[in-house]
Amino acid sequence: MGQNSRAGGRVYRACLLAGALLASVAGLGGSAFAQGVGASDDQTFVSLREAARRNDAPLAQTLAARLVDYPAPSYVEYFTIKPQMFDASGRARVDVPDEQIRSFLSRYDGTAIADRLRNDYLVVLGARRDWRTFQQEYPRFALDDDTQVKCYALEARAASGQQVADDARRLLVDPRWYGDGCVDLIAALADYRQFGPADVWDQVRLAYEGNYTSLGSRIADALGPARPDNALLSMASSRPPLLLARQIVSDTMRQVALLAVTRMAANDPDQAAQQFASIQMNFSPEDRATAWGTIGYRAALKRSPQALDYYRLSVNGRLSQPAQEWRVRSALLAQDWPTVRWAIESMSPELREQPAWLYWHGRALAKTGNVAAANQDFARVADRFDFYGQLATEALGRPVTVPPRTTVSDADVQRMAGNPGFQLAQRFYTLNLRLEGNREWNWQLRGMNDRQLIAAARYAERIQLLDRTVNTADRTKGEHDFTLRYLAPFRDTVARYSRQTDLDDEWAYGLIRQESRFILSARSGVGASGLMQLMPGTADLVARKLGLGKLSRAQVNELDTNIQLGTAYLAMIYDQFDRSPVLATAGYNAGPGRSRQWRSTLTQPVEGAIFAESIPFTETRDYVKNVLSNTVYYGVLFEGRPQSLTSRLGVISP
CATH class of the missing domain: 1.25.40 (Serine Threonine Protein Phosphatase 5, Tetratricopeptide repeat)
Incomplete structure (x- = not known):
């Protein structure tokens, strides 16, 4: 994919030709939706x-x-x-x-x-x-998936006299989703004396860290008379060096200065470090640690060799979740395993329980000789069918396999055809309304047992809703059908072009599964298209190299051509990066230039898993993990034998 792809947040414009799908709906009990x-x-x-x-x-x-x-x-x-x-x-x-x-x-x-x-x-x-x-x-409210509503729910409890400050701190970690409800919650908790000034300032700083400065200014209203004026907040945001050059004598000025450090570090962490070092004695030990943690976070994102040095000064700082995570990643890149362990153990309890940090905590324990405790961490992750589940399985000395296949009867599948919610979802898909289609489809899955989910996935495959096949099969907990989770349509075409370019079939499928979920006419918000989500410029470049001449967008999106171009592009990048699947997969998503840049910052060889975890772009980091995890399961299914993710990841050298 081209450099600005957004694999995690695609908006797909079409699934199948409307006429064909309407016909299938009519043939499966959905005629009320297809006629008249x-x-x-x-x-x-x-x-x-x-x-x-x-x-x-x-x-x-x-x-x-x-x-x-x-209808x-x-x-x-x-x-x-x-x-x-x-x-x-x-x-x-x-x-x-x-x-x-x-x-x-x-x-x-x-x-x-x-x-x-x-x-x-x-x-x-x-x-x-x-x-x-x-x-x-x-x-x-069944889904209960709206952060703003959750904030209002906490405010409602607080209004009845309940203590909700701890719950609020656990919820208020990502300002992207706050809305008016969370701003109101912060103000209400300040009024009820459940949030002190430090809590409010933490939220203002979190908003500034995420570049939501207008939101941060609104949150600052909860400080009441202690709120700094707008001119001071604006200076901290837009002219942080000038703010930091001013005299810092009051508590309010110290907090505004921390905002300025946050903003300055986003542009130039080394300059922010230099300027803060000259004034740090004006701050409490906790505030100093907070500032250094913020500087370390931004330095880590830029893959600066100084990042871990800054982070070493962040002990007991009040750090955001991203800053806590990047403290671990900086230590991983340095292969400083005692610091990896300390950084994970310093995380908030909720963050530390995430599979990635359980796995890396286990690795840190194993590196320092505590194998029994390490295996306990690995065992908590190994039952997951994902990147860290696979790595933890291998850390326990077991190869990666797939669970036994559960089959369902045709009658089980046909019963799904009579589900009115599935019928309505199909109608929305014919109108290119994927949001509504997915909402209706997923709603029907609530409360289904594993066998019913497998039947629903098989039904989705039967009517060629292949993305729903994969996503539905992904939900099973105890019984599974990995031939549905890791669907392999168009096998002859993918195999032909993969082998022409000396790529594994499983890698091509691992990438397609992540890119488009097998939606033939998928479109991303930035213009990537087709099964392999090719950007127009990338498609033109590869077509010229293959001698195909100038292709229309319609031609690029054709099944055969899209796979030919996509596999050829992946093979080109693979050869550029010494046949490293990690670097090539990252380059396919973010562009080869960025993959090359990230590699250039290495000071020593690192495991492929460490390189993948330390990719600065969240989308690309998740993309690489998902593609290569997919690839391992496809390898098990295609080759009929256990696989090793660790071997596939390899070692990345400077």
Whole structure:
């Protein structure tokens, strides 16, 4: 993929040709959705959905009036109600009437779209501080996956006199998802004296660290009279060297200076370190450690050799989760195993329990001779079917295999065809409404046992919803079918082009599974397309090298051509990087230049797993782990024998 790909957050425009899929729906019990609806009604429905997305209530009302007897009435109604609840900027309208909302929730109770409306309603109730109604509705919110709603839920508890500060600290770790609800929670906890000034300043600094400076300024309102003026906050954000050059005598000024250090470090951590070193005696030991941890974090992201030195000064600092994680990664790159252990043990309890840090803690224990304790860490991770589950399995001395295959009957699969939610999901897929399609599909999976999930995955395969096949099969816990989890369609084509370029079939499939989930006409938000998600410039480059001439976008997206170009591109990068799957996979996602740059910062050879864990881009880091984990399972299935992820990762040399 090209340099600006976004593998983790793709927006796919199409799944299959609408006519073919509608025909399949009609043939599988979904004729109510496939008949009697004209193309104009479908287009009106899509336009209604867009009006609702923009919270354009008048237009939504006009469009909905045209959709009499449309075969998705709950969505037509939802798309008219939702824009009445929020303004154009997405802020909740606290004066929206409740009657229509309550009627909808009553009539469609238990459906995916009712749960979606309840999510919206809880935001409105929280914004208007109607805690009594909020507390009635919140237990009925099945997904409970909205951080803003969780913040309102904590505020509701605090308003009734409960102590929620610890729960709030655990929740408030990523300002991207805060919204008004979390800003209100911080202010409320400050009013209730459950948050002290240090808690509020931590949240302001966290927002500044994430470049959400306007949000940070809003959070600072919770400081009350101690809030610095906007000019001072603006200087900390936009002109941090000038702020740090000012006299630092008050507590407020010290906290604003920490904001300036945070912002300065994002651009030039070494300069920030130099300037902070000259003023650090003005700060408490904890604040000094916090500043050095922030500087270390930014230096680590830039793969600076100084990062670990800065981090060594961060003991007892109040660090964000990313800063805590990069403290470990810096120690891993230095292969300083005692510091790896200390850095993980210094993490917040929730963070330390994540599989990556359990595994690396086990490795650190093993390196220092505590094998029994290390194996306990590995055993807690080894039952996972992912990158760290595979590494932990091998650390325990076992090869990577796949579990026994559970099969289901045709009758089990056919029963899934009669599920109205699956039928509705298919209709949305024909309209390129993947968000709604996935919502309906996934809603039906709740509460299914493993055999039912396997039947649903097999049904998805039968109707060529291959991404749903993989994602549904991925949910099983005790019984599995890895031929569905690691689907291998188009086998002859993939095998032909992989072997022409001297690539393993399993690696090509591992990449395709991550890139497109086998959606033939997948599109990313930055223009990558096809099964192997090729950027236009990359496709043109490879086509010229292969002597194919100038290809149209439609030609690039054809199954045969897309696989030919994608495997050829992967092979080119593979050869550039001494046939390292780690470097080549990273280069496919982020661009060969970045992969080369990350390698150039190494001062000594490191394990492939350490290199993968220390990739600065979150998307690329996860991408490399997922692709190579996929590859190992495909290897087991294709070759019929155990595999080793550790061997495939190899060692990366400077």
